Amino acid sequence: MRSDIVREGLEKAPHRSLFKALGFTDRELSGPLIGVVNSFNEIIPGHIHLRDITEAVKAGVRMAGGVPVEFPTIGICDGIAMNHRGMKYSLASRELIADSIEAMVEAHAFDGLVLVTACDKIVPGMLMAAARLNIPAIVVSGGPMQAGRFRGRDVSLSNVFEAVGQVKAGRMAPEELAELEEAACPGCGSCAGMFTANSMNCLTEALGMALPGNGTILAVTAARRRLAKLSGMQVVELVRENLTPDRILTPAAFQNALTVDMALGCSTNTILHLTAIAHEAGVKLDLRAINELSDRTPNLCRLSPAGPFHLQDLDEAGGIPAVMNLLLAAGLIDGETLTVTGKPLKENIKDRAVRRPEVIRPVDDPYSATGGLAILFGNLAPEGAVVKQSAVAPEMLRHRGPARVFDSEEEAVSAIMNGNFQSGDVIVIRYEGPRGGPGMREMLTPTATLAGLGRDKDVALVTDGRFSGATRGASIGHVSPEAAARGPIAALRDGDMIEIDIPARRLTVLLEEREIAARLAALPPFAPKITHGYLGRYARQVSSASSGAVFAPGCGRS
Template sequence: MTEHPKTPLRSNFTPGTSRWAVRRAQWSAMGISLEDQEKPKIAIVNTSSKLSVCFIHLDDVADMVAEAVRAAGGLPFEIRTTAPSDFITTAGRDGRYLMPTRDLVVNDVEAAVEGAVLDAVVFLSSCDKTTPAHLMAAARLDLPSIVVIGGYQRGGTFAGCSVDIDTVYESVGAVAAGTMTVQELGELADAGITGPGVCAGLATANTMHCLAEALGMTMPGSAPTRANSERMLTRAREAGRRIVEMVHEGLSARKVLTAEAVGNAVEVALALGGSVNCVRHLAAIAAEADLDLDVVNLVEERARDAVQLAAIRPNGPDQVWDLEEAGGVQTVMRTLLPRLHSGALTVSGRTVGELAAVARPADGTVLREPHDPVTPEPGLLILRGSLAPDGAIVKLAGVGAGTSRRFQGPAKVFAGEREAIAGLGDGTVRPGQVIVLRGMGVRGGPGTVFAANFVAALNGAGLGGQVAVVTDGELSGLNHGLIVGQVMPEAADGGPLAGVRDGDPITIDLDARTVDTDPVRQAGPVTSHEPGTDRGWLGQYAELVGPIQRGAVTRRPAK
């Protein structure tokens, strides 16, 4: 065990006070020695859940981290929170609960850690919403904090072909189009996943895993990584040891989560073609860190001369494990170093530049150099125009080489994705259209309503290159095609999307980076629910959530 100088701990209460006495009574009854009660008290935030394969391995990881904390001279406490899974938590209310669970986790962590006055936090992050939630909580609390990546799952084999959750997801469209039977889809689903962890593509979960490392909040070499691999477990043990050192060093989260760190994460997202959802999450992290930073503008500015360095599924032929073997995020950051803030500090105690100096160079195949990119454009693009004056996001990496750079077509408006998916079967959705799914944003839902299933079904039906989609609803990082997401302002805030009618011409121009409609009609707020009818958490969320361009964080509006 490493010896550390005696450090005053906020968790050590004054002897003789009521707080000291009643806590001692509780902990002594739990078998915690008086000596241990004086040590740094480390929260291990475990989003374990038996509802989803994303989280089922985290209990063992929590035990491993706790053992490392004890060996380093700390006292670990495991804390459980809500565990949202994009493919499980979306079942209820058309996915409305999914986005709000991000902020529910943040508040849950705050209540547990601040309520108990603990000294530091290790976050076990897995599915899409947990990683940004944990980074937001770290930024809000400003305690020594490390994120441990839960890792990606492995796919399987069906009909002699390699398959994964993405294959399953898009095949729903094949059923709707009549080219696959329900029985075949069921057999495919049974074979699609063969281990714990998150979706294996560069969707939101793996994107946020990578960006957590780009932000400096993981141990170096954490992302991407296969769930339960020796590499992942080694990083978990390292985190348990390092967090105790961080307490003694006074290295808190906001010393790492700086504006420079967010800029570095944006560069990695652009180079890899990460999920469109990462923009809202980075904005939320910046907001919780009290950074005066417009992340949408930052993405727009950095994208002007950025290039894409890798083509990881669903953006191209390479797999996320290929990126891991090519050196992962550390190699990406070495490759991007001239564009990064090299002096940004990481939880390891070393700077981005110091870590880049010992990282593996790019292999030139899976990960390319900036002078020889996969494409001479960034993986993400901000569009603006009469339909999205505050911006909208296209995952340029997922558009596809054969797709027209300029798409113009008549709008076909749907109130939700169920109606749109039905339109694939009855011929309502036709080539040449721009499908508009609106009233589905954070306030319009409330909580973003899923549009991602329709986009996946559209591709599964073979219409991905012939139909464009414009939405303020929730997309998946697995989605690909000409999809304009996170339209801002959303229709519930009276954005131009609210005034679009069937047949209105919509033009998407990737070269001009615009999305326009003519005429632009003023309309009142369009929601997918009756305002004031939601009770419970969704009703509270609707009252508190801010605009998505500022991260959709839950803060009471100023009077």
Template sequence: MTFTPAPWPRQLRSQHWYGGTSRDAIYHRGWMKNQGYPHDLFDGRPVIGILNTWSDLTPCNGHLRELAEKVKAGVWEAGGFPVEVPVFSASENTFRPTAMMFRNLAALAIEETMRGQPIDGAVLLVGCDKTTPSLLMAAASTDIPSIVVTGGPMLNGYFRGERVGSGTHLWKFSEAVKAGEMTQEEFLEAEASMSRSTGTCNTMGTASTMASMAEALGMALSGNAAIPAVDSRRRVMAQLSGRRIVQMVKDDLKPSDILTKPAFENAIRTNGAIGGSTNAVIHLLAIAGRVGVDLTLDDWDRCGRDVKTIVNLMPSGAYLMEEFFYAGGLPVVLKRLGEAGQLHKDALTVSGMTIWDEVRDVVNWNEDVILPADKPLTEQGGIAVLRGNLAPRGAVLKPSAASPHLLVHRGRAVVFEDIDDYKARIEDEALDIDETCVMVMKNCGPKGYPGMAEVGNMGLPPKVLRKGITDMVRISDARMSGTAYGTVVLHTSPEAAAGGPLAVVRDGDFIELDVPNRRLHLDIPDAELAARLAEWRPTHEVPTSGYAWLHQAHVEGADTGADLDFLKGCRGNPVGKDSH
């Protein structure tokens, strides 16, 4: 793609606040000057909003204030005027009922922050899972020149000589305790090794996946995704991004120029190659919906089906993000995709160059971490999109994290009506379940939980774990943490709370999973299914006020990104009227 920069100089958006000698301009400038800014900063240079998701309650982003200072330095160097703006930070590990419920609220709040304030360009300072998609959604809606700077992953964890992946080993050790293979004291000892530096999860969880998606989409500088949070090169990346956003404003290089259908197809294929999180499906669908690109679940299956997983990282593989960075990071993966004919090489990036120009000369420094094309971790690593009478609008499964022997399976359903029912019964030794069964959980989708929590990777019953069994087929309308693993069918659409077929599955029904043929089937007669659906009545709680009500009333299904229905489409950023 060829990009033609807009003529410069031209009147910037911020000049509608700060330009001229009117009473209103003096009002806007005068208040800003109480911070000691000289008059010539308001003379028409680009005002860059550094949208910072730092929070003490978002530990993954706890170092972003330091990174913001490096961004500011880059903006000053390039002749811009940096202003740091704290924005809504949806922390994955503290928000209840789930951070996903607040992704859309964050995107809405940040969109209005961008729309209503005098900024010409934005640096999206993100890290924790939902902060990256929420800020990208806001930028796509407003179409202000924007660049992503992620906080980077934490350092490797180690426990008794074993690599410990944040999140991944939480699930692993928790199951080991239930199976009697690890003591509670040992679990508590291991806790200290799981998160030993600032930064996001060190596995290929959702945070690292979304950092990779931002880079694959072209919305971050090449190499951004994998630099560890505490590495000095992360601060250099922040400063370079600060410099670059100033030129992007001068060129009028906007998200809509970068976030094209080919860019999303590049990201989908990248997700398959890295063994990325299933959460990327929902987030990319939502971002595409905001910018006005027609992206569907079928695109995920079409683009990802023949992509090999070549990144040997937990939860699918053996290594962690630190090794991924040392091996060359995402640019090496993008180069491999280009060599395999699976990359739109002319897709534009925030650098002003094509994605292929960015990566064509990179080198793989460790072929145990980024595997050769003829020795992949998984031959078909993309997200599998399943359909059938149990998921008419689709469900997803991550083959690289699943057990091969369960990818074709027929089993008896053991049904949990919601997460509370699951918690109450899963450890009951009288529960009629064995490893051949299919665990089914309802009412955990966008409307039902509400917010669609990461509870889809249901822990197995202790009596099954004690047999040495580590995986079973599990089906729900929930999500799964990107750090988790297993043969887990997620995002079943329509969700149970919206009257989807999942709502009427009963104990003892047989369910067929056929991943190679993309089939998910409830083995009952069509007439019986129709009769059950006709009798169904909702049982989930309906909020009566506040954001929970707004969310449940307007959230769409997982199959289209679980965004609020009134926020679809790029609405642009008109200057609007001054109210003073």
């Protein structure tokens, strides 16, 4: 076993002495040493219960004859970090998570890993570490939050963000907002819609790195604890069989995950994270090829914010296995890809039927014939931009309007809150990319406020930053190259006409190329907003959103 280098032989007597200081017996020192990464903290609702989940994982490891060793990693709550300086650290924390796990695993020679996770950057950070380290590993999430109940309907966090705009527009009383605030998030778990956290936990199943049910079994249920125990037991089997991530995270597995992404209508952030995980796995994802997948994959689910259903409804309907079984029958995914069950994907999803067809639509009667996400290209986004097309009102799928340009999220939010925009405008928020932000802030406040004001059907947003998975409307993010890298978005001025054509996958500004080039050449050198601390280092090292905003060069296996 890999851990023999810290446990076996005469010269390792000092090492064994340290293990015995921890209370380990000789019998324990002969079993597989399993690192259990617990991202518990007391600031994220999706993580507040992870001590419980981790204890269940450790029980499973012990039942299978392994030796669990728990260690922590960090996590940031995107909701609490939203719309202030703290959000600059959210995406940047993904690299810290991957790096911290790498350091702990390599220093202590674990034989296998269970990655106990839940929320936005933590899930991809852990998957990046698994791909980089390439030792037997399995992911188990804390599960989604139950939807709240408010005046006879299911609600979640996105409803609260949108309600702020409704109060501003006089469409909701402040007292009603206070009531909603109390009801929307009823307990532990990752926020109840198909936002980034739940998107990534569902796609972890599709990648084959988690047991069936990982993405949808509610956090508060005993089934979630049973899944954690089974995951602990299964990692010991993975070690015995030496089933490593490189055998699971293949090009076909990523194609499967992207196809499921399109069928579910996941967060735009999944493109950023799947690209980063693929980078660590040595797999190249082509953004233009993602459009080909979207063009042939029907959108089968409309979960909040794109529709009325939540993760608990998807679970009742059959979960990710039911979705994948439909896609497999239609010839849209590869059933031969290997998974952490030790079996091919087709065995995991065999006979998994759809139990609520209003939640998971048939392939021949989808919500739309094309997938939930689209990658847009054009002279405003030569390297691509991302939109959640399943959450865009039909009248905004094609739109032409004048640019209203802001150089920060704060400026844009102030203008939106004060009504300083017109019907038809394209609100542009730039210098919020990976380097320019730095940290590529997720901007739910401007999108949710517009939706709350009832303006998501006549105003578009375009940014080199990111949007939350809870965003709906014509919100186009990840514009690459970013403004800080002198992408064309840096050349925009108020009044420039921007043309959005989501069905044609186009994002253009109606300017001649020579005019764009002249404007860019006249700009002063980019002055970083932050030059010290971790964010200063991050800004100097991070690559474009089109390549996953990974550190470049020299990250992972590149």
